[in-house]
Every structure is written in C-alpha cells, then in structure tokens.
Amino acid sequence: MHEISLCQNMRHILDEAAQENDLTVISKVHLLVGDLTCVETSALEFAFSVCMKESIAQEAELHIIPVEGKALCNQCGNSFASKHFFTPCPRCESNEIQIISGEELTIQSVEAH
Numbered sequence: 001m002h003e004i005s006l007c008q009n010m011r012h013i014l015d016e017a018a019q020e021n022d023l024t025v026i027s028k029v030h031l032l033v034g035d036l037t038c039v040e041t042s043a044l045e046f047a048f049s050v051c052m053k054e055s056i057a058q059e060a061e062l063h064i065i066p067v068e069g070k071a072l073c074n075q076c077g078n079s080f081a082s083k084h085f086f087t088p089c090p091r092c093e094s095n096e097i098q099i100i101s102g103e104e105l106t107i108q109s110v111e112a113h
C-alpha cells in the first residue's frame, strides 16, 4: 500500500528532525497533500497511526492540508484546475500542459516539544 510506505518514510524524516532539534514529543504534523498524488486521506490517516507506533510521533495528530491540482497550458498560457494528469487545456484543448501544483507530499511543519 502506497500510504504505508509514505508514512514509513515520514517516520524516518521525523526521527531525524527530532534528533537534530532535540525534540522529545511531536504533537502535530502538518502535511501538504496534492490532489494529483492519488493518496486517500482516510488510508493515510490509518497508515500514519500504524507507522508512528512507538516513535516520537506516536501521539501526533496528522493534519492534512489539501493542495489543489493546477496545470499550465504551454500553447495558450492558460492555467487551470486539474484533478488528473493529462487533462487537456479547457480553453484550447491542447495536451501540451505542465503540472504546476498538486504533486506535493511534504511535511509543511510540525508542532513539538
């Protein structure tokens, strides 16, 4: 499951951050999740609680911040909301688009003490 490996990776990042910053408890994790990542919020929350067991973040609350998918058309310069990769430009129907946001899967910040 995609979400599990994601959270295992997150645990590793949090562990390292805690060591570097002398943190003892992480209470909240703010995570940016792009619309285009295909991550399911409920699956992610479940995976988080499983993967963080007996870690510094075992009591941490996961706060998911959704990031809207956005694409830019290389033909006409139109930027538009996109729920999927390879959505053609709604203005000129070109397929020459680039994703400008929505691929995020990053820890924005943590609350710790």
Ligand SMILES: [Zn+2]
Pocket: 073, 074, 075, 076, 077, 078, 089, 090, 091, 092, 093, 094
């Ligand atoms: Zn266009």
